[in-house]
Amino acid sequence: MKDFDLVEIFESLQGEGRNSGRPAVFVRFAGCNLACPWCDTDVNRRFSLSLNDLLDEVSSYRPKSVVLTGGEPTLVQGLPELVAGLKRKGFWVAVETNGTVDSPILGFVDYVSCSPKAEYPDSIAISSADEVRVVASGEDVAAFCKTVREKIAATDYYVSPCDRDGKIDFATAKSVLSQLDGWSLSVQLHKLLGFR
Ligand code: SF4
Incomplete structure (x- = not known):
């Protein structure tokens, strides 16, 4: 199997969404x-690891939760084997995706x-998720959120403030939220509190 192309692996707290504050190992593809x-x-890409070396690396950290993120993890060849290996080792496995690839593996992860x-706006390919987060990159994002809600069934829907060069735009997020029902603000705790 081809090695996994990676940007970074690190331990932190989940900074966004329903699992905010949950300790986890983050694998950024x-x-x-x-x-x-x-x-x-x-x-x-900064480095590559084989499946076994990646499993060993993730297992060397204390948390038994892992977040597979990117980039776009659903594009990663070997993701089913990686998820299977992590599940065998007892990990809770979450995937963060932009929703453009309807990968079957999304049905086999925990979150x-x-x-x-x-x-x-035309790139949405998945029809369900545990949570949806939309970045409020402009006032017109409210209309997009309404479309997203029709296309993707989820338990929680969040609007996140846009971060442009370190400037976090809460005002636009608040304005977008004021045009929606059933959506909540997801602040990026890691940016507000200064952790990775
Ligand atoms: S913000 Fe957009 S370009 Fe950047 S990793 Fe996510 S989906 Fe890709």
Whole structure:
């Protein structure tokens, strides 16, 4: 099997959504199929690991929760084998996806967090998730949120403030939320509190 292309692996607390504050190991895969103009994530490959080495690395941390993120993890070849290996080791496994790939593996993980992007309104391919988070990158995002709610069944729907070059835009998030019912604010705790 091809090695996994990775950006970083680190232990932290989940900073967003329903699992905010949950200790977890974060595995950030390289590569993304979108190019959001405000993206602050470096998705360039920094190193590669085999399946066994990646499982060993994740297991070397204390938390038994792992968040597979990116980039776009559903594009990663070998993701089913990785998820199976993590489940065999007793991990709670979450995937953070932009929702553009309807990957069968999303049905086999413990938690799916989908963050569809208003800049790519026609790219939504999945129909369910545990939580949905939409970045309030502009006032018109409220209309996109309404479309998202029709397309993706989820338990929780969140609006996140947009972060442009370290400036967190709460005002637009608040304005977007005021136009919606059943959506909540998801603050990025790691940015507010200054942890990774
Ligand atoms: S989907 Fe996420 S990682 Fe990909 S470009 Fe958009 S913000 Fe960046």
